[in-house]
Amino acid sequence: MARAKPIIEFCSLKGIIIQAYGTLAPLIHYAGGPVDPVVQKVARELGATESQVLLKWAHQVTNGGPVVTTSSKEERLMEHIQVFTEIKDLSDVQMNAIAEAGKQSPQPFRVSRDSRLVASLAWPL
Numbered sequence: 001m002a003r004a005k006p007i008i009e010f011c012s013l014k015g016i017i018i019q020a021y022g023t024l025a026p027l028i029h030y031a032g033g034p035v036d037p038v039v040q041k042v043a044r045e046l047g048a049t050e051s052q053v054l055l056k057w058a059h060q061v062t063n064g065g066p067v068v069t070t071s072s073k074e075e076r077l078m079e080h081i082q083v084f085t086e087i088k089d090l091s092d093v094q095m096n097a098i099a100e101a102g103k104q105s106p107q108p109f110r111v112s113r114d115s116r117l118v119a120s121l122a123w124p125l
């Protein structure tokens with residue numbers, strides 16, 4: 001899948017909800033990759049953690065879709081909840097900067113076998 005943005009726009013028009021998962025992949029699978037420095041910069045600008053930026057980005061890029069994540073650590077779970085209670089929205093500039101960095105990532109856009117659209121960070125938008 002070369003470009004996901006038209007699919008997101010189509011789904012929004014049709015009322016199809018996109019769920020994001022694997023959102024923290026840049027932190028846990030691709031540490032040191034192209035998304036890292038951009039997310040770190042946005043985190044500094046927002047006074048947020050990197051995982052909060054990634055979860056917020058996924059929520060905004062899916063036009064408010066649910067973001068699936070998990071943690072075995074209470075402090076991280078609290079951090080994740082704060083994404084939706086305390087962290088302000090990323091600006092268009094910040095959103096686009098992460099998307100541009102994501103184009104360099106090996107993580108693909110995927111459509112699941114049961115035809116529900118699922119997504120992950122670093123979509124080639």
Ligand SMILES: NC(=O)c1ccc[n+]([C@@H]2O[C@H](COP(=O)([O-])OP(=O)(O)OC[C@H]3O[C@@H](n4cnc5c(N)ncnc54)[C@H](OP(=O)(O)O)[C@@H]3O)[C@@H](O)[C@H]2O)c1
Pocket residue numbers: 020021022023024025027028051068069070071072073076
């Ligand atoms: N990824 C998929 O392909 C996929 C597909 C279908 C369903 N799911 C399900 O969706 C749920 C979420 O999975 P996901 O893959 O989407 O998870 P994710 O949000 O990309 O990553 C969650 C993992 O990140 C770690 N983590 C959380 N905060 C962190 C931080 N600040 N720094 C470093 N690591 C951090 C957690 O480990 P700690 O416990 O150490 O915090 C947890 O193991 C799971 O129940 C999974 O089974 C995933």
